[in-house]
Amino acid sequence: MPSTRDIRRRIKSVKSTSQITKAMQMVASAKMRRAQQAALVGRPYSQLLNEIMAEAAANMSGFSHPLMEARPVAKRAVILVSTDRGLCGGLNSNLFREAVKLDKDTTVFVTAGRKASQFIARTRRNLSAEFSFKDTPLFSEARAISKFAQELFLTGEADAVDVLYSRFINTLTQQPQMVPFLPIGKLTATTAGINAPKEELTGGNASEVFEFEPDEETVLGELLPHSLNFQMHQILLETKASEQSARMVAMKNATDNAMQIIKDLTLEYNKLRQANITKELLEITTAQMAVG
Amino acid sequence: MAVTLKLEIITPAAKVFSDDVEMVTLTGIDGEMGIYPTHMPLMTQLVAGEITARKDGQNIFLAVGDGFVQVTGERVAILTDMAVRAENIDEAKAEEARQHAVARLAEKLSEEESATVQASLAHATVQLKVKRLRQKQDSLVKM
Numbered sequence: 133m134p135s136t137r138d139i140r141r142r143i144k145s146v147k148s149t150s151q152i153t154k155a156m157q158m159v160a161s162a163k164m165r166r167a168q169q170a171a172l173v174g175r176p177y178s179q180l181l182n183e184i185m186a187e188a189a190a191n192m193s194g195f196s197h198p199l200m201e202a203r204p205v206a207k208r209a210v211i212l213v214s215t216d217r218g219l220c221g222g223l224n225s226n227l228f229r230e231a232v233k234l235d236k237d238t239t240v241f242v243t244a245g246r247k248a249s250q251f252i253a254r255t256r257r258n259l260s261a262e263f264s265f266k267d268t269p270l271f272s273e274a275r276a277i278s279k280f281a282q283e284l285f286l287t288g289e290a291d292a293v294d295v296l297y298s299r300f301i302n303t304l305t306q307q308p309q310m311v312p313f314l315p316i317g318k319l320t321a322t323t324a325g326i327n328a329p330k331e332e333l334t335g336g337n338a339s340e341v342f343e344f345e346p347d348e349e350t351v352l353g354e355l356l357p358h359s360l361n362f363q364m365h366q367i368l369l370e371t372k373a374s375e376q377s378a379r380m381v382a383m384k385n386a387t388d389n390a391m392q393i394i395k396d397l398t399l400e401y402n403k404l405r406q407a408n409i410t411k412e413l414l415e416i417t418t419a420q421m422a423v424g
Numbered sequence: 425m426a427v428t429l430k431l432e433i434i435t436p437a438a439k440v441f442s443d444d445v446e447m448v449t450l451t452g453i454d455g456e457m458g459i460y461p462t463h464m465p466l467m468t469q470l471v472a473g474e475i476t477a478r479k480d481g482q483n484i485f486l487a488v489g490d491g492f493v494q495v496t497g498e499r500v501a502i503l504t505d506m507a508v509r510a511e512n513i514d515e516a517k518a519e520e521a522r523q524h525a526v527a528r529l530a531e532k533l534s535e536e537e538s539a540t541v542q543a544s545l546a547h548a549t550v551q552l553k554v555k556r557l558r559q560k561q562d563s564l565v566k567m
Contacts, residue, residue, distance in 0.1 A: 173436070173438060180432070271436070272536050273536075275536065342466060342467050
């Protein structure tokens with residue numbers, strides 16, 4: 133049977149925990165709004181970029197860019213994008229559960245975010261490079277990752293590059309998702325989701341023959357890497373949005389739980405206190421009766 | 425026959441411009457070009473500089489960064505990393521950004537950093553160029 137002092141002490145400690153989780157929830161919700169905004173403003177740009185790419189691809193006559201070359205996949209690279217910090221619910225564990233399914237021997241990992249590199253090191257998988265990105269991912273950070281992936285692909289160290297990240301669906305739902313990154317030939321299939329209503333338009337325009345200035349090779353040579361960089365940036369932004377949302381929800385649950393515990397403990401404390409008073413009163417009256 | 429073109433200028437941060445215009449002048453990789461409605465389908469690279477759009481006889485000027493242009497008969501889509509309307513350019517701010525970038529370039533930078541600084545330098549320079557050109561032409565018209 134704990135004494136009233138023990139219970140008081142526990143209430144105090146739970147209360148201070150709830151203050152911390154409450155503060156983290158506030159911070160996360162403020163950051164979340166910004167991160168979601170950032171992830172969403174890039175949508176029209178990426179839509180148009182995809183459209184241009186699709187049309188360019190449809191217009192290519194017997195020309196192929198090295199980044200589009202599809203090879204039999206003997207070795208593949210996976211870019212694992214995680215958060216830097218924990219305390220964001222099951223976000224990273226869900227992501228890593230997907231990563232575990234990949235074949236250990238034929239997959240090399242490129243990580244972005246500290247949790248991912250820790251995970252790869254812990255499970256002793258092949259790590260080829262690790263990158264970091266800030267709370268507001270910069271385009272240059274995305275460019276570094278995407279450039280590295282392109283080099284892996286072009287030098288033949290990997291025959292395909294995929295990205296595994298937490299897709300932001302809404303504040304309550306984030307989903308680990310694997311998207312193909314290289315070779316680009318697969319791109320039209322992956323963008324179909326975002327691009328679905330535009331698909332008809334693309335089909336209509338494909339009959340038009342585009343003139344390239346100065347020529348296909350130069351334009352595509354610039355366009356393809358740029359679109360990869362941009363795609364990477366978009367992925368980083370989405371990861372951040374997922375992270376902040378997941379953290380906010382996790383912290384809100386933690387705060388709620390702490391409040392519940394405080395409530396239960398307070399009830400128990402009061403009961404005990406009352407029992408003690410009753411007991412004391414009883415003792416006094418008994419003593420009085422014995423004397424009198 | 426279409427008499428107007430739909431001009432769309434989109435940056436990663438926002439949709440800067442989306443309107444029907446009569447003519448667009450822009451700087452492509454092979455030099456300046458004017459695009460009228462029913463232009464032949466074309467895809468090219470955009471070089472940082474000035475874009476002029478004519479709408480109802482009025483010229484609208486924008487400063488843009490590097491990017492891509494896609495022209496179809498009725499639409500001009502421009503993807504660029506930066507775009508600002510001439511009247512919205514803050515000259516003092518651009519000048520400050522330019523000097524900051526120049527100062528940063530003097531330091532030792534990694535390849536990635538220097539690419540970023542180069543880009544912001546290019547943006548600031550283009551903004552200043554467009555702004556000053558506008559001011560010069562405005563004062564000529566007034567004289």
